[in-house]
Amino acid sequence: MKNSEKQGIVMMPVIDAHIHFDQYKKEEQNLILxxxxxxxxxxxxxxxxxxxSAQKNLALARMDSRVKPAFGFYPEQPLPGEEELQKLLNFIDTHHQDMIAVGEIGLPYYLKLEAVTMQRDAYIELLEELIKVAVKYNKPVALHAIYEDAPIVIDLLEKYSVQKAHFHWFKGDKTTLQHTENNGYFISFTPDVVYEEEIQMIVQNYPLSQLMVETDGPWPFEGPFQDQMTHPKMMHEAVRVLAKLKKIDLKEVYQQLHWNTESFYSIAKS
Structure with missing residues (x-):
C-alpha cells in the first residue's frame, strides 16, 4: 500500500508553485529533496x-531537475545599484534557457509601510524592466503584488500584453481580484488557507482553473503548522481545505491544481 493511501488519506501529485528553496539550510534542502x-x-x-539567489537556484536546479529556477529581484529590499542590476540582467541573458520564469518581481508593499521616503517610481521602473525581460524570452512572471500595488502591476502587464502572470499569495479587494480573473492571470495560496479567513474568501471566489498551491518556504506558518519548518508536504492540507471550501471532489481539485501549474510553467512531464 502506498504511503498516500494509508489510513484513507488521499494524497495526489502536487507542484510547489512558489518557494525560496535557496534560502533553506543545506540539511533542510536535502531533507526536502x-x-x-x-x-x-x-x-x-x-x-x-x-x-x-539566482546563482544558487541555478546550482540547485543543476543538482536536481525537480528544482525549477526563476530569476528576478524581490522588491521588499533596497533597490539594486546600476552595476548590480546589469549583472543580474546579464545573468538572465546568459541563462534564460535554464529559467522557468522571471521572478520573484513586483512592488514593495511592506517596505513602503516602513520607509515613507521610499523611491516608489524607481521600483516601478525596475519592475517594468524585468517585465520586458520576460516578454523578450517569452517567460511567465512570478509576482509579489498585493493590495493597492496589484492594480499598478496589472497596468504594466497589460501595457506589455503579458498573459502568463502569477500573483503569488494574492491579497487584494474584490475589484482587483475580478480584474485579475478577467485577464486570465493565476493566483496561488499557501498553507495559511487552513486558518486565515481572508485567504479562504479569496480562493473561494476565484476559479479553480486559475489557482495554484505554494508554500513560499521557508516562510513560517501558524495554526497547525506552528513552529514547524515549512515543508512542501504542507500543501496537501491546504488542498484538502480548498476542496472543502469549494465543495469540489478532492481528487478533481488535486488534478486541476497540478495541471494548472504544469501547463502554466511549461513543466515537462516525467
Whole structure:
C-alpha cells in the first residue's frame, strides 16, 4: 500500500508553485529533496531574490531537475545599484534557457509601510524592466503584488500584453481580484488557507482553473503548522481545505491544481 493511501488519506501529485528553496539550510534542502517522492511533490518552483539567489537556484536546479529556477529581484529590499542590476540582467541573458520564469518581481508593499521616503517610481521602473525581460524570452512572471500595488502591476502587464502572470499569495479587494480573473492571470495560496479567513474568501471566489498551491518556504506558518519548518508536504492540507471550501471532489481539485501549474510553467512531464 502506498504511503498516500494509508489510513484513507488521499494524497495526489502536487507542484510547489512558489518557494525560496535557496534560502533553506543545506540539511533542510536535502531533507526536502529526499522526501519529495514520499509526499508526491513533483517540482519546486524556486524563485530568486537577487543575483546571488539566482546563482544558487541555478546550482540547485543543476543538482536536481525537480528544482525549477526563476530569476528576478524581490522588491521588499533596497533597490539594486546600476552595476548590480546589469549583472543580474546579464545573468538572465546568459541563462534564460535554464529559467522557468522571471521572478520573484513586483512592488514593495511592506517596505513602503516602513520607509515613507521610499523611491516608489524607481521600483516601478525596475519592475517594468524585468517585465520586458520576460516578454523578450517569452517567460511567465512570478509576482509579489498585493493590495493597492496589484492594480499598478496589472497596468504594466497589460501595457506589455503579458498573459502568463502569477500573483503569488494574492491579497487584494474584490475589484482587483475580478480584474485579475478577467485577464486570465493565476493566483496561488499557501498553507495559511487552513486558518486565515481572508485567504479562504479569496480562493473561494476565484476559479479553480486559475489557482495554484505554494508554500513560499521557508516562510513560517501558524495554526497547525506552528513552529514547524515549512515543508512542501504542507500543501496537501491546504488542498484538502480548498476542496472543502469549494465543495469540489478532492481528487478533481488535486488534478486541476497540478495541471494548472504544469501547463502554466511549461513543466515537462516525467
Amino acid at each position: 529526499d522526501e519529495l517522492e514520499k509526499y508526491q511533490v513533483k517540482a519546486l518552483l524556486s524563485v530568486s531574490t537577487d543575483l546571488n
